[in-house]
Amino acid sequence: MTPKPEVARFLAALDATQYLDAAGMGAYQRRLLEKLLRHARAATAFHADRLAPVFAADGGIDWERWGEIPIMTRRDVQDNYDALLARTLPGLAGDIDADTSSGSTGTPIRHVTTGIQDMATACASERFFRWHGIAPDRLTVRIVATRAPEAVTPHGRRKPGWRIGHPDSVALDLNIRTPIEEQLAFLDAKRPAYLMTYPTNFRELARLAEAKGRRLSFEAVLTVGEMMSEEVRREIAVHYGRSPADRYGASEIGHIAATCPECNAHHIAAELVLIEIVDESGRPVAPGSPGRVVGTSFYSLAMPFIRYDIGDYATLAEAPCACGRTLPVIARILGRTRNVFRFIDGSRVWPVLYSGDLNGFVPNRQYQVVQHTLTDVEFRYVPAGNGGSDLAGLTAYMRDKLHPSIEVRATAMPAIPRSAGGKYEDYLSLVG
Numbered sequence: 001m002t003p004k005p006e007v008a009r010f011l012a013a014l015d016a017t018q019y020l021d022a023a024g025m026g027a028y029q030r031r032l033l034e035k036l037l038r039h040a041r042a043a044t045a046f047h048a049d050r051l052a053p054v055f056a057a058d059g060g061i062d063w064e065r066w067g068e069i070p071i072m073t074r075r076d077v078q079d080n081y082d083a084l085l086a087r088t089l090p091g092l093a094g095d096i097d098a099d100t101s102s103g104s105t106g107t108p109i110r111h112v113t114t115g116i117q118d119m120a121t122a123c124a125s126e127r128f129f130r131w132h133g134i135a136p137d138r139l140t141v142r143i144v145a146t147r148a149p150e151a152v153t154p155h156g157r158r159k160p161g162w163r164i165g166h167p168d169s170v171a172l173d174l175n176i177r178t179p180i181e182e183q184l185a186f187l188d189a190k191r192p193a194y195l196m197t198y199p200t201n202f203r204e205l206a207r208l209a210e211a212k213g214r215r216l217s218f219e220a221v222l223t224v225g226e227m228m229s230e231e232v233r234r235e236i237a238v239h240y241g242r243s244p245a246d247r248y249g250a251s252e253i254g255h256i257a258a259t260c261p262e263c264n265a266h267h268i269a270a271e272l273v274l275i276e277i278v279d280e281s282g283r284p285v286a287p288g289s290p291g292r293v294v295g296t297s298f299y300s301l302a303m304p305f306i307r308y309d310i311g312d313y314a315t316l317a318e319a320p321c322a323c324g325r326t327l328p329v330i331a332r333i334l335g336r337t338r339n340v341f342r343f344i345d346g347s348r349v350w351p352v353l354y355s356g357d358l359n360g361f362v363p364n365r366q367y368q369v370v371q372h373t374l375t376d377v378e379f380r381y382v383p384a385g386n387g388g389s390d391l392a393g394l395t396a397y398m399r400d401k402l403h404p405s406i407e408v409r410a411t412a413m414p415a416i417p418r419s420a421g422g423k424y425e426d427y428l429s430l431v432g
Helices: 005-017 022-043 063-068 074-079 115-131 180-190 199-211 230-240 355-361 391-401
Strands: 096-100 110-114 140-144 157-160 170-175 194-197 220-223 245-250 254-259 266-268 273-278 291-297 308-316 329-336 364-371 376-383 407-412 427-429
Touching (some): 074 308, 180 199, 199 220, 199 364, 376 391
Parallel strands (some): 376 407
Antiparallel strands (some): 157 170
16 A cells, blocks of 8 residues: 555655755745744734744744744643634644643643644654664554553554555554563564664663563664663663664654664754754753753644743754754753752753662662752662662762762662653652
């Protein structure tokens, strides 16, 4: 079977636009942006006045004043749901679908997407699969958050046509809340060519397999749904024998970026979304410097997300990718706002602790570091073996890696709980 004509056209366009020069991509984006801005101003109460800075007296768009549009926060979305809904929609919007974000920033939000927005995200994902040579006729298992009641062992949920470019493709879905032991048994029974799940779930599967004296193997490991630390990336690469192919997005605005098969950095899908990296005052930061991720989705017509603070921190690459694609590159996704640790002198740190080091101080099968106050840090762990704990050594190590002012306490737990979205969080700050 071949894809629908509109899907085929969109995929062909994405194949071409990934090589546009800066001027060509800028013109492409402004055409879509202008349609979005005019629609949002006319059709929503929320944007009617907020977009005034960019509308000139003659009705044209003053792009030099783009930065004067207020940044839209998650609280704005929570407090203004009805005002954000478009009263009318253009014919190309397609069906609308209501959803709620996973709450990985701590603040889940209700939102509405359109058919064309969902198609654009699916097509960008299809381009990513093609970049990495993911064959549509090979079985993929997806272990992710799902409301489907049939996504349980022993059979999973059969999902035909899961790839928009290949209606004959088939995936098996399993709920992420399935115990790790049952996930491993499911994979043994189904033997998929590809596995798609959260980075930390890949890690937990690897650790369980290694505890059983074996090693998992797939033709590709496809990560979604959460920020991937360098250590988790390394653990995945070592255990599975290949680097993870990762997609980055948000349910409110869809696909944002995906890893390049050559450099492993994330190419932004600039045909779908305008991404800005800004400081705390909303000013653009230089490539290589960390900042907040602010996104504008060109196809969010039912609920326009314009200059929306996604709740992540990232850095843009300082040089283009050598692969030949001209799409902008995110060098590193640092994490969610709630993964940033803050300290008494005003400094901020994205924690980077190494499991091998931590295991030397407190033998563990899994851990989570939680910052409760500016100085109170809790090391939660699932004990491993009968070895004793060196709290003094752990404290010295974490003071060196995080901040010298902290006090550290260790808490043994039977299991590390998943987040509301079914994900593990190695680092969690409750400050602010």
